[in-house]
Amino acid sequence: MPHSLHPSFGIMTAPQQVGYHDVLRVWREADAIPQIEHAWLFDHLMPIAGGPDGPAYEGWTLLAALAAQTRRLRLGVLVTSNRFRPPAMLAKIAATVDDICGGRLDFGIGAGSRPGHPLARREYDAHGLPFHDAAHAAESLAEACTVIRRLWTEAEPFDFHGTHIRLTGAFCNPKPVQRPHPPILIGGRSSPTLRVAAEHADLWNIPGGDIDDVVRRSALLDRYCAEIGRDPASITRSIHLPVSYDRPGPTRDAIAEAIGAGFRHIVLGLPSPYPDGVARWVTDELITSRNN
Template identity: 80%
Template sequence: MPRPSFGIMTAPSQVDYQEVLRVWREADTIPQIEHAWLFDHLMPIFGDPAGSAYEGWTLLSALAAQTQRLRLGVMVTSNRFRPPAMLAKIATTVDIVSNGRLDFGIGAGSRPSWPQAQREYEAHGLPFHDAAYAVGSLAEACTVIRRLWTEGEPFDFDGTYHKLTGAFGNPKPVQRPHPPILIGGRSSATLRVVAEHADIWNIPGGDIEDVICRSALLDRYCAEIGRDPASITRSIHLSVSYDEPGVTQDAIGEATDAGFQHIVLGLSAPYPADVARWVADKLIA
C-alpha cells in the first residue's frame, strides 16, 4: 500500500489571521506535510458564539499567495452558501493564485439538526432547505462546476435546483482537466454523489467501524455505476491531541489500516510554537 499523505486543518475561527498564517508558512517548509485546509463557516460553531470566524475562500486565497508548496483547500465548502457558477469562479481564481495547488472540497452543507451551524444561514439571509434538497443541489453543482472548468463554449443548464443561461468560465484553472474534487460527508445519499463525482472522499473521524462501513458502502455505489472504487482516494479528518499524541497516533494507525491514504490532522487553537514541526516529528514520523 502506498505511503499515506498527511495534511493539517486550521479552523479559521476563534483565532487571529496571523496565527493561521504562521502555521501555514511553517508547514510549507516541512515536506512531510503535503496539504493544508480551512473549514467553511460564517459564524463560530464552537467556543464563544460571538468570536471570530473568517470567510474560508477569501482566507484560502490569501494563504495561497503566502505559500509555495502545500496543496490547499476548504474542507469542505458548503454548497448552500454560494451559487455553483460563482463558486467555480472563486475556485479557479485560487487555483491560479496557487499555481495549480487547489484541491476543491465541497459538501452538501451543515445538518439541519445542528443549531450552532444553522444559525449562520439565518444570520446571513441564506435559505436552509432539507437534506434531500441539499444533496440534490450538490450533485447538480458538481456537474455545473466541472463543465465551467472544462468546456470551451457557453452552455445552458436547466436542472431541478440550478438554472444557468450562457454559462461560461474564463480563465480556466491551471490544473487540467480540472482541480481534484473532494466531497465530504457520510450519509448514504451523499456517498452516491461521491461515487459519481469525487476524486477524493473525506469523512470525519470517530467510530472507526462506522467509517469502515461507510467506505464499503461507497465501494458498492461505485460498483453500481461501473466505477472502480480504487479511483476514489479515501480521506479522513482526525483531531489532534497535543497532550496525548499517542491517541492521535493510534487513530492514524486505525485509519491507514482501513485503507485511508489521505490523512487530515485537525489542529486546535491556540497553536503551540513550532506546531507543524511537532506534527511531523510526533505524528507523521
C-alpha cells in the first residue's frame, strides 16, 4: 500500500445481528463512492454485542462473497484471529480472496481475542478451539506472519519447524494477485503484538477511544521499529473509530484527533441496523464535512 499524507477512509460492518443482504447493500453502495476507499468485516464466530444467540457470519466466507460483488474497494478482516485457523490454511484462504477480488485484499491479522473475556471465551468452547495464554498467542502470531509471507512468495515447497507451527512440504498455489504479497495489517495494542507489528506489518491498527493511550502505543511501535532498524514511517497507522448516526459531531472530533496524531488510515465502525444510504451519509457527514 503506498504511503500518502492524505488520510484514507473506510467502513467496518461487523457481521453480527445483521443479514447477509444488509451487509451486501452497504458494501455495494460504498463501492460506488470514491471517498470510501476500504471496507472491513470482523472475525468472531458468535456475537460479541446484542443478543448472544443472534446471527454472526464467518468472516472470510463472507469476505469472499463481498469480494466477488465489489469492484473498487480494498477489503479485509479487521482483524483475523490467528487462534481460529491454522496459518497455512489461512494463507490459502487469503490468496483465494485476493484472486477473487483482483488484488484488493488488505490482510488483517492479530493474536485473537483474549479468551478470558467471557463473550470471547465462549467462542472457543463452542467450537472446540484450544485457547492459550498471551505469550503463546504472540509467539504464534509471529510465526504465522513468517509462514504466511513465505507461502505467498516462495516458488518451492518448504518445511517449517517453529515452536508452535510445524509444516512439511508447505506450498501455496495460486499465489495472491498482489506482488510481492497483499499488505499485512496487524491489529492490537499489547506490547508483544506491537513487537510483531514492528517486524511484519505494513499497517498497524488499534481501536480508538482513549487518544492518549493510542498515541503512547504508536510511540512504542516507533521504538520497537528503531530497535530492529526499521523506519517507523514505513508502517501506516490505522485506527478504528465507532460511529454514532445520531451524534456525528464526536466522531468528527475523534477523526480530527486521530489524523492529528499521525493516523492516516481511518476505519469507521458502522452500528447495525444500517440506515438506507448509510455510505452516502458517512461520506457527507464524516469524510467530506471535515474540510468545510
